[in-house]
Amino acid sequence: MHPGSSDALFWTAAFNGIKIVIYVAANSNCMFTILTGAQFGDEGKGKVIDLLAENYDVIVRFQGGDNAGHTVVVGGKKYKLHLVPSGAILGRRLLIGPGVVLNPHVLWDEIQVLESEGIKLDLGIDAKTSIIMPYHIELDALREQARTHKIGTTNRGIGFAYVDKVAREEVQMADLTDPDLLEAKLDEIGPAKEKAIADLGGDPTVVRHSPLIDEYLQIGLRLKERVADVSREINTALSEERGVLAEGAQGAFLDVIHGTQKYVTSSFTTAGSACANLGVGPVMVDNVVGVIKAYITRVGEGPMPTELTDEMGSRMREKGGEYGTTTGRPRRCGWFDAVLGLKSVYLNGYTELALTKLDVLTGIDPLKICIGYDLDGESIGYPPESTGMLARCEPIYEEMPGWTEDITEIKEYDDLPQNARAYVERLEDLLYVEQVGNSIAAVSVGPGREQTIFRDEAADQKI
Ligand code: GTP
Ligand code: IMP
Ligand code: MG
Numbered sequence: 001m002h003p004g005s006s007d008a009l010f011w012t013a014a015f016n017g018i019k020i021v022i023y024v025a026a027n028s029n030c031m032f033t034i035l036t037g038a039q040f041g042d043e044g045k046g047k048v049i050d051l052l053a054e055n056y057d058v059i060v061r062f063q064g065g066d067n068a069g070h071t072v073v074v075g076g077k078k079y080k081l082h083l084v085p086s087g088a089i090l091g092r093r094l095l096i097g098p099g100v101v102l103n104p105h106v107l108w109d110e111i112q113v114l115e116s117e118g119i120k121l122d123l124g125i126d127a128k129t130s131i132i133m134p135y136h137i138e139l140d141a142l143r144e145q146a147r148t149h150k151i152g153t154t155n156r157g158i159g160f161a162y163v164d165k166v167a168r169e170e171v172q173m174a175d176l177t178d179p180d181l182l183e184a185k186l187d188e189i190g191p192a193k194e195k196a197i198a199d200l201g202g203d204p205t206v207v208r209h210s211p212l213i214d215e216y217l218q219i220g221l222r223l224k225e226r227v228a229d230v231s232r233e234i235n236t237a238l239s240e241e242r243g244v245l246a247e248g249a250q251g252a253f254l255d256v257i258h259g260t261q262k263y264v265t266s267s268f269t270t271a272g273s274a275c276a277n278l279g280v281g282p283v284m285v286d287n288v289v290g291v292i293k294a295y296i297t298r299v300g301e302g303p304m305p306t307e308l309t310d311e312m313g314s315r316m317r318e319k320g321g322e323y324g325t326t327t328g329r330p331r332r333c334g335w336f337d338a339v340l341g342l343k344s345v346y347l348n349g350y351t352e353l354a355l356t357k358l359d360v361l362t363g364i365d366p367l368k369i370c371i372g373y374d375l376d377g378e379s380i381g382y383p384p385e386s387t388g389m390l391a392r393c394e395p396i397y398e399e400m401p402g403w404t405e406d407i408t409e410i411k412e413y414d415d416l417p418q419n420a421r422a423y424v425e426r427l428e429d430l431l432y433v434e435q436v437g438n439s440i441a442a443v444s445v446g447p448g449r450e451q452t453i454f455r456d457e458a459a460d461q462k463i
Helices: 044-054 086-090 103-115 135-146 158-166 177-197 211-226 230-239 272-278 313-321 338-346 387-392 418-431 457-461
Strands: 008-015 018-023 032-037 058-061 070-072 078-082 091-096 122-126 244-247 288-294 297-298 331-332 352-356 367-375 379-380 394-400 439-444 452-454
Touching: 032 044, 032 272, 044 070, 044 086, 044 244, 044 288, 044 352, 044 439, 058 230, 070 086, 078 086, 086 244, 091 230, 103 211, 122 211, 122 230, 135 158, 135 177, 135 272, 158 379, 177 211, 177 288, 230 244, 313 331, 338 367, 338 418, 352 418, 394 418, 418 439
Parallel strands: 032 244, 032 288, 058 091, 058 244, 091 122, 288 352, 352 439
Antiparallel strands: 008 018, 070 078, 297 331, 367 379, 367 394, 439 452
16 A cells, blocks of 8 residues: 555455454555455456456566466456456556567457457557467367367467567567568567477478468557557556456466476466566555456366265356356366465465355355365375375365355455355365465355455545
């Protein structure tokens, strides 16, 4: 919180016996908030960002690409967004940061769809944003086909675009706005890409002769006016006491360092990376919001200790609509894993959590919560570092009674069935980290904006 901000209102909440002061900015405000997914992605970040966006002036995406798929439901209308930040529907300043990998074709389509719905976009794209070229998508598909142990990527070229960023061989947004620059870049890096594709049995002409390259250039020229310096814009906004919300994609355990390597995406999905990716100092951060589902899902390969491959898993999938927004793949579902959840609070330093999809658990009795693992005969309360060891972990559960009442129309926390409140509060206890003082500040009971319950009365005034 920036001291001296006159229009910020704050409220206090007492959870876990600790008094927490949560500052909430009203309308024009001066906060820098980072929001990330606390599990394996698809926690419902789109809905929560859309909800919070009202209180911020700038919404900025800081990592990932069109592998992400946010679903936002406003007034019963569904918007599926892959690249445009979720605040789009509210008409905020939207930014795509240089840590994102961008498929111009996907972005252009999204802009067209939103604008055809009458949504005018005030969108800036950092000049240094890496472009996902057609050869990245080709390489992604070829490499995945060749793998014995598949990752189950979204096949959007994400990993190979990040490889090129780190290898200093990327095409950047600014290159797309100038045909000469792009041609020179492709002449420089093209031969190595052609060889890599040919070695994997693919068609190397995709590198310099794909018809998509011309299309990319056309889009680049149309986007030229939107090219921005995102770090500068954010720092300027904060110095003028305007609020900035940094939106993450995917989730903590898909992080390329801290996730379940190799079954991860290729970007840094945890909160700390927002500062590095956006070029904002860590001292500017006021809040870190984690979005976490009342159960857990994963799409793609990799360990998930509480996975349910039985009838209960299918029930969660059908009731929760757990099919990928980007790929349509069925998501693997399982009981809430508080062991992973606690690690997520550590990885991100969440100050507040938004618990989503509580309504999906209605009618399930008993509910199970994973509170520890059995690893080769030993009980542990924190996930092992190695992915192989995590795959061997057997969940240790505690059970809680469920509820049968429909909760999707409930607006006040106290009106939730007692067993639902007990479930929320048990998760809150299990995820509590004293140094951070985190709490479950909001509970989502349906996809709509209005289907959100705040844990403190004063919060209703702001969202
Ligand atoms: P990624 O960035 O791809 O990780 O996605 P995301 O976190 O934005 O989530 P995504 O939109 O892919 O999936 C969440 C789905 O659940 C969407 O269809 C939402 O409309 C829906 N949803 C969000 N909150 C709730 C809720 O509380 N209850 C129910 N039933 N559905 C919800
Ligand atoms: P990639 O990001 O396409 O390389 O995919 C790597 C892994 O991350 C795969 O298991 C994907 O299913 C997963 N993944 C990538 N993006 C998302 C997402 O937005 N939600 C959930 N899983 C994702
Ligand atoms: Mg998603």
